[in-house]
Amino acid sequence: MSLIFKQLFERESCTYTYLIADSDSKEAAIVDAVDIMMDRDKALLEELELDLKFIIETHIHADHITSACPLKKYYPNARIVIGMENVDAEACSDIMVNEGHILNIGKYEIATIETPGHTIGCISYLVENKLLTGDALFIRSTGRCDFQGGSAESLYDSIQKLFKLPDTTEVYPAHDYNGLSMSTIGEEKKFNTMIKESYDQKAFIKNVNNLNLGLPKKIKVAVPANQSCGLIS
Amino acid sequence: MSLIFKQLFERESCTYTYLIADSDSKEAAIVDAVDIMMDRDKALLEELELDLKFIIETHIHADHITSACPLKKYYPNARIVIGMENVDAEACSDIMVNEGHILNIGKYEIATIETPGHTIGCISYLVENKLLTGDALFIRSTGRCDFQGGSAESLYDSIQKLFKLPDTTEVYPAHDYNGLSMSTIGEEKKFNTMIKESYDQKAFIKNVNNLNLGLPKKIKVAVPANQSCGLIS
Numbered sequence: 001m002s003l004i005f006k007q008l009f010e011r012e013s014c015t016y017t018y019l020i021a022d023s024d025s026k027e028a029a030i031v032d033a034v035d036i037m038m039d040r041d042k043a044l045l046e047e048l049e050l051d052l053k054f055i056i057e058t059h060i061h062a063d064h065i066t067s068a069c070p071l072k073k074y075y076p077n078a079r080i081v082i083g084m085e086n087v088d089a090e091a092c093s094d095i096m097v098n099e100g101h102i103l104n105i106g107k108y109e110i111a112t113i114e115t116p117g118h119t120i121g122c123i124s125y126l127v128e129n130k131l132l133t134g135d136a137l138f139i140r141s142t143g144r145c146d147f148q149g150g151s152a153e154s155l156y157d158s159i160q161k162l163f164k165l166p167d168t169t170e171v172y173p174a175h176d177y178n179g180l181s182m183s184t185i186g187e188e189k190k191f192n193t194m195i196k197e198s199y200d201q202k203a204f205i206k207n208v209n210n211l212n213l214g215l216p217k218k219i220k221v222a223v224p225a226n227q228s229c230g231l232i233s
Numbered sequence: 234m235s236l237i238f239k240q241l242f243e244r245e246s247c248t249y250t251y252l253i254a255d256s257d258s259k260e261a262a263i264v265d266a267v268d269i270m271m272d273r274d275k276a277l278l279e280e281l282e283l284d285l286k287f288i289i290e291t292h293i294h295a296d297h298i299t300s301a302c303p304l305k306k307y308y309p310n311a312r313i314v315i316g317m318e319n320v321d322a323e324a325c326s327d328i329m330v331n332e333g334h335i336l337n338i339g340k341y342e343i344a345t346i347e348t349p350g351h352t353i354g355c356i357s358y359l360v361e362n363k364l365l366t367g368d369a370l371f372i373r374s375t376g377r378c379d380f381q382g383g384s385a386e387s388l389y390d391s392i393q394k395l396f397k398l399p400d401t402t403e404v405y406p407a408h409d410y411n412g413l414s415m416s417t418i419g420e421e422k423k424f425n426t427m428i429k430e431s432y433d434q435k436a437f438i439k440n441v442n443n444l445n446l447g448l449p450k451k452i453k454v455a456v457p458a459n460q461s462c463g464l465i466s
Contacts, residue, residue, distance in 0.1 A: 044413075
């Protein structure tokens with residue numbers, strides 16, 4: 001049959017969660033699930049009779065708490081997946097991925113692409129022509145680079161790597177604060193205000209340094225909780 | 234090439250706006266555009282070099298103000314489209330539609346389906362396999378029926394009509410309050426808490442009567458403004 005692909009939104013932190021599944025085998029993955037939306041996500045998995053195989057994080061989030069561990073209580077066979085550089089999360093996660101890892105969901109493959117820069121351990125995930133960019137590439141913007149091992153130099157290189165994907169590749173970020181839901185690599189190369197194709201690395205670093213953002217409200221709670229995959233001690 | 238289909242969100246009233254376009258001809262339609270998001274929507278139309286042909290309303294909204302008239306100032310050739318029963322909006326709209334009207338966007342056809350019940354003049358719009366249901370059918374719920382000529386009896390009949398579409402038809406509502414973005418007719422027939430397939434008209438009317446909702450905060454401003462297609466006197 002077909003790929004089930006659902007974008008889900010959490011309004012407080014403007015986080016997008018993604019549900020990916022094979023409608024034949026019923027195998028499923030959830031990406032960047034948020035603790036306060038777990039009832040919604042669990043209901044959807046149950047209604048669609050999905051077998052949750054992977055609970056995937058694009059990175060250690062600073063603005064909300066993941067529902068990875070709490071979800072796993074209901075789906076004990078699910079594997080928690082996170083980027084290999086997130087050494088603090090090694091104890092709670094099941095699969096530490098780096099470049100080129102393949103996660104199989106029925107007949108679909110989710111491929112990993114290392115995209116450090118927002119944090120040291122950011123991973124983007126590609127399924128069919130849909131690219132989940134986490135906080136690396138936003139719609140018309142990018143993630144910040146001022147904590148958790150962030151580096152504007154690395155983020156520039158990561159996004160250049162994503163820009164090599166076909167222009168028609170659909171971009172699904174982990175956040176949008178302006179109600180945009182998806183974009184394409186072609187659009188971002190042309191219109192991204194931080195890193196459009198014509199900007200060199202120096203221009204991008206200047207843009208990132210000029211962001212001047214306050215710290216996320218929940219950072220002191222969220223980062224340690226997410227280093228434990230959502231288990232709050 | 235292909236259909237451009239973008240779902241856009243306004244967080245205050247949890248409204249979904251839709252941008253529909255033919256990537257070849259660049260002809261476009263926007264459905265249920267919100268006044269406070271006009272700058273975002275205009276920027277997107279400009280970036281994608283779209284020629285706005287139709288500004289479409291699913292109904293006279295009570296919870297937010299449309300940007301129809303303000304948008305038309307920038308796109309004077311665009312036609313404002315609304316259901317024929319909305320007689321108060323006749324003066325400001327260009328095309329009053331009823332069942333079976335076809336709006337052409339390049340090689341794509343947007344077909345109208347009368348779905349009264351939430352209000353007397355609600356229209357759903359179908360393009361390819363994507364159904365824009367306005368406030369008739371929500372994801373796992375339905376619109377309320379207690380003002381603007383609302384009728385639970387009519388809404389039941391309207392949704393039964395939508396339920397005759399193929400199960401794979403994708404459902405895109407005008408609102409979701411729980412971060413769900415899309416569904417299918419098959420899912421709603423099974424899981425809609427107000428009107429799943431096994432509920433008869435009597436059960437649905439009881440469910441609607443039990444909603445017990447307060448009036449939308451902006452109703453006294455929004456309804457008259459939207460009867461003027463977003464012109465506030």
